[in-house]
Amino acid sequence: xxGPASSISDRPAAxxxxxxxxxxxxxxxxxxxxxxxxxxxxxxxxFRSLAGTASYLNAAAPLGILAVGVALLMIGxxxxxxxxxVVGVSGMSVMLLTTEVGWSVWPAIGATVVIxxxxxxxxxLTVVRxxxxxxxxxxxxxxxxxxxxxxxxxGFTRRTQLGGLDxxxxxxxxxxxxxxxxxxxxxxxxxxxxxxxxxxxxxxxRTPWGNWILAAGGQPEAARNVGVRVARVKIGLFMxxxxxxxxxxxxxxxxxxxxxxxxxxxQEFYAIIAVVIGGTLLSGGYGTVVGAVxxxxxxxxxxxxxxxxxxxxxxxxxxxxxxxxxAVFVNRYALVRAQRAP
Amino acid sequence: MQPTTQPEQPASPPRLEARDVTxxxxxxxxxxxxxxxxxxxxxxxxxxxxxxxxxxxIKVLAGVHPPTDGVCLLDGEAVRFRSPRExxxxxxxxxxxxxxxxxxxxxxxxxxxxxxxxxxxxPFHRIxxxxxxxxxxxxxxxxxxxxxxxxxxxxxxxxxxxQAVAIARALHFGARVLILDEPTAALGxxxxxxxxxxxxxxxDRGVAVVFVTHTPHHAHPVGDRFVVLRRGRVVADEPREALxxxxxxxxxxxxxG
Numbered sequence: 169x170x171g172p173a174s175s176i177s178d179r180p181a182a183x184x185x186x187x188x189x190x191x192x193x194x195x196x197x198x199x200x201x202x203x204x205x206x207x208x209x210x211x212x213x214x215f216r217s218l219a220g221t222a223s224y225l226n227a228a229a230p231l232g233i234l235a236v237g238v239a240l241l242m243i244g245x246x247x248x249x250x251x252x253x254v255v256g257v258s259g260m261s262v263m264l265l266t267t268e269v270g271w272s273v274w275p276a277i278g279a280t281v282v283i284x285x286x287x288x289x290x291x292x293l294t295v296v297r298x299x300x301x302x303x304x305x306x307x308x309x310x311x312x313x314x315x316x317x318x319x320x321x322x323g324f325t326r327r328t329q330l331g332g333l334d335x336x337x338x339x340x341x342x343x344x345x346x347x348x349x350x351x352x353x354x355x356x357x358x359x360x361x362x363x364x365x366x367x368x369x370x371x372x373x374r375t376p377w378g379n380w381i382l383a384a385g386g387q388p389e390a391a392r393n394v395g396v397r398v399a400r401v402k403i404g405l406f407m408x409x410x411x412x413x414x415x416x417x418x419x420x421x422x423x424x425x426x427x428x429x430x431x432x433x434x435q436e437f438y439a440i441i442a443v444v445i446g447g448t449l450l451s452g453g454y455g456t457v458v459g460a461v462x463x464x465x466x467x468x469x470x471x472x473x474x475x476x477x478x479x480x481x482x483x484x485x486x487x488x489x490x491x492x493x494x495a496v497f498v499n500r501y502a503l504v505r506a507q508r509a510p
Numbered sequence: 511m512q513p514t515t516q517p518e519q520p521a522s523p524p525r526l527e528a529r530d531v532t533x534x535x536x537x538x539x540x541x542x543x544x545x546x547x548x549x550x551x552x553x554x555x556x557x558x559x560x561x562x563x564x565x566x567x568i569k570v571l572a573g574v575h576p577p578t579d580g581v582c583l584l585d586g587e588a589v590r591f592r593s594p595r596e597x598x599x600x601x602x603x604x605x606x607x608x609x610x611x612x613x614x615x616x617x618x619x620x621x622x623x624x625x626x627x628x629x630x631x632x633p634f635h636r637i638x639x640x641x642x643x644x645x646x647x648x649x650x651x652x653x654x655x656x657x658x659x660x661x662x663x664x665x666x667x668x669x670x671x672x673q674a675v676a677i678a679r680a681l682h683f684g685a686r687v688l689i690l691d692e693p694t695a696a697l698g699x700x701x702x703x704x705x706x707x708x709x710x711x712x713x714d715r716g717v718a719v720v721f722v723t724h725t726p727h728h729a730h731p732v733g734d735r736f737v738v739l740r741r742g743r744v745v746a747d748e749p750r751e752a753l754x755x756x757x758x759x760x761x762x763x764x765x766x767g
Binding site for chain 1 (some may be wrong): 594595598599604605609610611612613614615619622623624625626628636637639753
């Protein structure tokens, strides 16, 4: 080869802080530490105690599970506003299949998983076939799934809140798996949360699927040009986010031994907020699941910390919106840096 | 090569050929009886003004559009690709100007996108990241680009470097035909020169290169053969010796041919 070798990386190293902020999710980790310190001082020993720790981890876990699926989906360039409604249909499906149809708990859980995966599949298929924004498609699903859940509950039972799951065969094992708090008030849902996050991180960073997810969100046309089946990847992602929502619905149905047709409302927004606080770009192609874990953790700490500090809980929403705006600013800065030289 | 070939084809057939291709989109005729042959080890330049039909012709070759009329031949054998993926699997790699890379993904992730080497079994089946990093570095070094960190995002590379990564990727995965869509269009003089070197390197490695450009000064130094399109028709198909750069410019401008 003639000509001088061009050198891509002979550029001055950026400062440690600047480098840190180009890592998606790092800002959320720093934010989580700062917020812990804030409430450790403001709320005092109650927040720092094991019971306090358990209370914010328990609060973060369901949202954290949702955020895992939503994070993968948003990295893949799509939104899912229907996850809150899927939480609702999941719990209601478990209740109707057990107390009304007469199945035991585990077959009901199996059928519920199939139903939720099917909803995710329909979301994905509609988005890739129509090329409509997933924001609109899943907004429609949000209302349809919620409406169907309420209608089904009323149709079968004339009520929208059902109880009595603890009288159904198989409940004890289900309680151990989904609803128990085995150690010091820490719920088993925390294990599900971190397990899902670890699995999703593995898929994203170390498997070909992860590569295709990043490419499908970053530049779908380029991905197609090298043979990536973008439509298949996206449908799989919608099914994953529905599966995460399904798991949350099951966990809550088992824990509360019942379901409410309205369960999961607003969770779709909280999940997106957790993911964005975690450093994932709204435009897709860039982000981490680990960041979303910290996003959910921040959510849990703020929600419980505000109460423990003695501030009126209404301020939680104000704080949450502020965090979201701040996160978007930080993410934009990180994007600009990432596009520049390392 | 087979010693007994058909009498009208004394030499080995071109690697990839579009023969007498017509392409209509509704009532619009984008190509009319256009032919182009890409031979192994040669750079075939496809020139023409905007709207002349260059993009349509390479999309026919790359399997994006099946031609309305006419035929594509791979190694002398008629082929009809149903998708770009099928063309790719037969060794026809296309590098589109803006859509070759995912800017936010690292160089190695881009390099192996869609063809990730894996190791391990069952739940531990995973991308062999170490191998990806190393091979990316080695392949780019072979093109004269020293990449210190294969983890840096492609978005931090210059336009010319991105083209180089795309070309190196196609060569690495054994492309037999490399179609380059305006690789120098958005580049400055120095970067263009480097990309032209890469184009030549690809041909010297035995690949049949189709180089699309609207700049005769980019085509002439590296081209072995020049096909000029105007309004969907081939107005010239000449070897380099028969076509000095001035005449090529004149053809492009529509003053001759």
